[in-house]
Amino acid sequence: MQSQDLSNYRKSYEKHELLEDNCPEEPIELFRDWFLVADESETVDEANAMTISTIGLDGFPKNRVVLLKKYTYEGFVFYTNYNSEKGKAIAENNNVCLSFFWAGLERQIIIKGKVEKIAENLSDGYFESRPDGSKIGAWASNQSEVVSSRKELDNRLKQLEKEFENKEILRPKHWGGFMVKPISFEFWQGRPNRMHDRIRYTLNEDFSWKMDRLAP
Numbered sequence: 001m002q003s004q005d006l007s008n009y010r011k012s013y014e015k016h017e018l019l020e021d022n023c024p025e026e027p028i029e030l031f032r033d034w035f036l037v038a039d040e041s042e043t044v045d046e047a048n049a050m051t052i053s054t055i056g057l058d059g060f061p062k063n064r065v066v067l068l069k070k071y072t073y074e075g076f077v078f079y080t081n082y083n084s085e086k087g088k089a090i091a092e093n094n095n096v097c098l099s100f101f102w103a104g105l106e107r108q109i110i111i112k113g114k115v116e117k118i119a120e121n122l123s124d125g126y127f128e129s130r131p132d133g134s135k136i137g138a139w140a141s142n143q144s145e146v147v148s149s150r151k152e153l154d155n156r157l158k159q160l161e162k163e164f165e166n167k168e169i170l171r172p173k174h175w176g177g178f179m180v181k182p183i184s185f186e187f188w189q190g191r192p193n194r195m196h197d198r199i200r201y202t203l204n205e206d207f208s209w210k211m212d213r214l215a216p
């Protein structure tokens, strides 16, 4: 394949600005404002899709997308398989980074934090709310393990569908929620001439937030 030159891909960001006057003391409130705009925007599909990066057991960072299921002043919750590659990485090192990129709004948010498993009863509650197909899927997939073929997966699903027929499907212990408790937030708003707005909040020891503008 010939080299593919993308050097002419260039866009001027002109839709919004982010000024200190519009930044609340609590960054989660700015997150909420931006999230609500993204959620309403026709330019954004799955506003709650976020990238989470972990430091893997092999020493490399790895990013992948998961769905944000809840956010509060305390943190950001997503659900996954605790035995997956990310689950194992987190067990070893719980420093993670979340990011959202809403291209249509020319906005990015980057959140660093410490991640912890949520209480079992909260995972039970969320699992219970899922459709049966997703519940069985959680049992059927040893997330991140090598499988021999698509057929193996399909057969495993069929077998479990039979086993669970007319039975209550309880949460597998290896599946549940994690909460990312933020230590910093960075809000990026694209601006013309690459002079973007970047506002970073850093958590102080007394749990207040320090706000800084960063050079683009």
Ligand SMILES: Cc1cc2nc3c(=O)[nH]c(=O)nc-3n(C[C@H](O)[C@H](O)[C@H](O)COP(=O)(O)O)c2cc1C
Binding pocket: 046, 049, 062, 064, 065, 066, 067, 068, 078, 079, 080, 081, 084, 085, 086, 087, 143, 144
């Ligand atoms: C839009 C989207 C949403 C996803 N949501 C989740 C999710 O909520 N939980 C999850 O475990 N994986 C989710 N995935 C799959 C992950 O990106 C990833 O493939 C999986 O978690 C295994 O990652 P790991 O092997 O690094 O642990 C999603 C993928 C996409 C593209």
